[in-house]
Amino acid sequence: MLGDIGIYGFRVMGENLARNIESKGYTVSIGNRSSSVIRDFMEGKGKEGNFVPSYSMEEFISSLKKPRKIMLMIKAGSVVDATIDSILPLLEEGDTIIDGGNSNYEDTERRVKALEKKGIHFVGSGVSGGELGALYGPSIMPGGAKEAWDGIKDIFMDISAKAGKNGDEPCTTWIGAGGSGHYVKTIHNGIEYGDMQLISETYAVMRDVLGLSNEEMAEVFTRWNKGVLESYLVEITADILGEKDEKGEYLVNSILDKAMQKGTGKWTVISALEEGQPVSLITEAVYARILSSMKDERVEAAKLVKRPVSEVDKEETIKNLEMALYASKMVSYAQGFSLLKAASDRFEWGLNLGEIASIWRGGCIIRSAFLDDIRKAYDKNPKLMNLMVDDFFQKELEKAVSGLREIMVTGVRNGIAMPAMSSALAYYDGYHTENLPANLLQAQRDYFGAHMFERIDTARGEFFHHDWSGQGGNTASTVYKV
Numbered sequence: 001m002l003g004d005i006g007i008y009g010f011r012v013m014g015e016n017l018a019r020n021i022e023s024k025g026y027t028v029s030i031g032n033r034s035s036s037v038i039r040d041f042m043e044g045k046g047k048e049g050n051f052v053p054s055y056s057m058e059e060f061i062s063s064l065k066k067p068r069k070i071m072l073m074i075k076a077g078s079v080v081d082a083t084i085d086s087i088l089p090l091l092e093e094g095d096t097i098i099d100g101g102n103s104n105y106e107d108t109e110r111r112v113k114a115l116e117k118k119g120i121h122f123v124g125s126g127v128s129g130g131e132l133g134a135l136y137g138p139s140i141m142p143g144g145a146k147e148a149w150d151g152i153k154d155i156f157m158d159i160s161a162k163a164g165k166n167g168d169e170p171c172t173t174w175i176g177a178g179g180s181g182h183y184v185k186t187i188h189n190g191i192e193y194g195d196m197q198l199i200s201e202t203y204a205v206m207r208d209v210l211g212l213s214n215e216e217m218a219e220v221f222t223r224w225n226k227g228v229l230e231s232y233l234v235e236i237t238a239d240i241l242g243e244k245d246e247k248g249e250y251l252v253n254s255i256l257d258k259a260m261q262k263g264t265g266k267w268t269v270i271s272a273l274e275e276g277q278p279v280s281l282i283t284e285a286v287y288a289r290i291l292s293s294m295k296d297e298r299v300e301a302a303k304l305v306k307r308p309v310s311e312v313d314k315e316e317t318i319k320n321l322e323m324a325l326y327a328s329k330m331v332s333y334a335q336g337f338s339l340l341k342a343a344s345d346r347f348e349w350g351l352n353l354g355e356i357a358s359i360w361r362g363g364c365i366i367r368s369a370f371l372d373d374i375r376k377a378y379d380k381n382p383k384l385m386n387l388m389v390d391d392f393f394q395k396e397l398e399k400a401v402s403g404l405r406e407i408m409v410t411g412v413r414n415g416i417a418m419p420a421m422s423s424a425l426a427y428y429d430g431y432h433t434e435n436l437p438a439n440l441l442q443a444q445r446d447y448f449g450a451h452m453f454e455r456i457d458t459a460r461g462e463f464f465h466h467d468w469s470g471q472g473g474n475t476a477s478t479v480y481k482v
């Protein structure tokens with residue numbers, strides 16, 4: 001028995017993806033650096049299925065049908081390069097390697113080019129959905145060597161989540177060339193960071209200002225999950241809040257408030273700076289994780305100040321929180337999709353933003369009803385300047401932003417840090433302001449450094465310098481494009 005595809009890396013994601021593929025009628029070769037993992041699986045869950053176990057790389061590669069299709073589900077970074085190096089001598093031209101881990105898109109870009117020279121098709125594919133998504137249907141974002149798509153398309157279509165009215169639209173599509181698949185997954189994860197931070201800020205107001213019990217909070221999130229906020233992350237938040245440990249205590253109350261991260265949020269922010277896109281909400285979400293990790297410092301600092309307390313109306317605040325979360329989420333996705341568009345233009349990936357929204361509707365961590373509205377907006381106008389100016393989103397934001405303003409006041413008066421929501425409002429207000437105070441800023445730059453400015457009454461691109469102090473010269477500094 002030869003494998004239709006091989007999965008190398010058999011932990012949370014690898015094992016579940018392999019089981020998913022096998023359940024769709026394929027024979028799956030399986031391998032892992034530590035062979036004991038494969039042995040244990042074959043003695044348990046793997047016993048009945050069409051799995052071909054292997055206990056060395058040579059055995060793994062020779063267990064595959066040609067042209068071979070190998071999917072790596074291993075730790076991202078140098079491990080991927082080392083593993084590719086160990087596989088390469090065993091491959092033949094026309095074979096495909098798929099990296100399904102959370103690799104940095106720049107690494108993927110490099111690997112696609114390097115392997116192309118050796119006649120090997122390299123695909124960098126985002127996979128989202130965690131353990132259960134991998135098993136029952138993830139969202140899959142493949143990009144790289146297009147020649148490989150025909151050979152893997154059927155498997156990806158079969159195993160992916162299905163979305164849409166009839167539940168028959170596969171949550172996978174060919175994303176584009178080079179590192180575009182992993183780039184799209186990176187931005188997906190950045191948006192995931194934003195969603196999680198927004199929900200956490202909402203929880204902070206419920207817990208610390210309103211004093212709601214876990215049960216009350218779970219009930220609110222459950223209710224919200226039936227409305228405009230319907231999403232996987234809101235759904236699991238309700239579950240988490242109600243979960244008790246073996247002592248009968250709410251488990252979430254015993255979890256240390258130190259957030260960890262593996263890098264995709266940080267890469268989103270780095271890319272946003274490179275593309276000149278103000279992705280402020282995800283940036284604040286990354287900073288919030290960093291600040292949370294400074295637990296010992298915070299414990300000391302907290303002794304120095306008393307948190308202000310201001311009376312609020314419970315029902316009114318809960319209503320405003322729902323709107324605040326919804327408004328901030330719209331802003332966050334507007335920022336994330338603007339970044340996708342900017343990167344797509346620069347790298348000439350030709351990303352189809354409507355299709356990306358479409359394959360995020362099911363299977364992945366940020367799946368939500370709302371992604372269908374985003375799909376519709378980009379299907380209607382693929383060149384949309386910003387999601388916030390789409391008719392639907394403009395109207396939805398107009399309705400919800402008043403709740404966000406009220407929640408900001410509540411947060412400020414009660415000393416609740418709400419970096420993501422604050423940044424959402426600042427972006428919303430800034431984006432909708434015709435005259436920002438940057439005229440003053442430009443004057444300051446010109447005053448101290450002769451950096452020049454454009455005028456409102458002359459053509460764009462014409463630059464002026466003024467001798468503000470009366471003691472400066474006529475020489476102006478050159479204009480930089482960062």
Ligand SMILES: NC(=O)C1=CN([C@@H]2O[C@H](COP(=O)(O)OP(=O)(O)OC[C@H]3O[C@@H](n4cnc5c(N)ncnc54)[C@H](OP(=O)(O)O)[C@@H]3O)[C@@H](O)[C@H]2O)C=CC1
Nearest residue numbers: 009010011012013014033034073074075076079101102130
């Ligand atoms: N967990 C999740 O929810 C998600 C994870 N991902 C990504 O999928 C990939 C797999 O994730 P996950 O299943 O969680 O596992 P991990 O990220 O924990 O990676 C573990 C796997 O990497 C292998 N590995 C580690 N170091 C080496 C090495 N030096 N040489 C060869 N193999 C090595 C391990 O082998 P060994 O068993 O021998 O240690 C194991 O198979 C990662 O890139 C991850 O970021 C993507 C989406 C969701």
Ligand SMILES: O=C(CO)[C@H](O)[C@H](O)COP(=O)(O)O
Nearest residue numbers: 102128129261262263264365
């Ligand atoms: O890709 C994922 C979900 O989509 C992984 O779960 C990832 O590990 C989440 O990122 P982080 O660990 O940085 O929170």
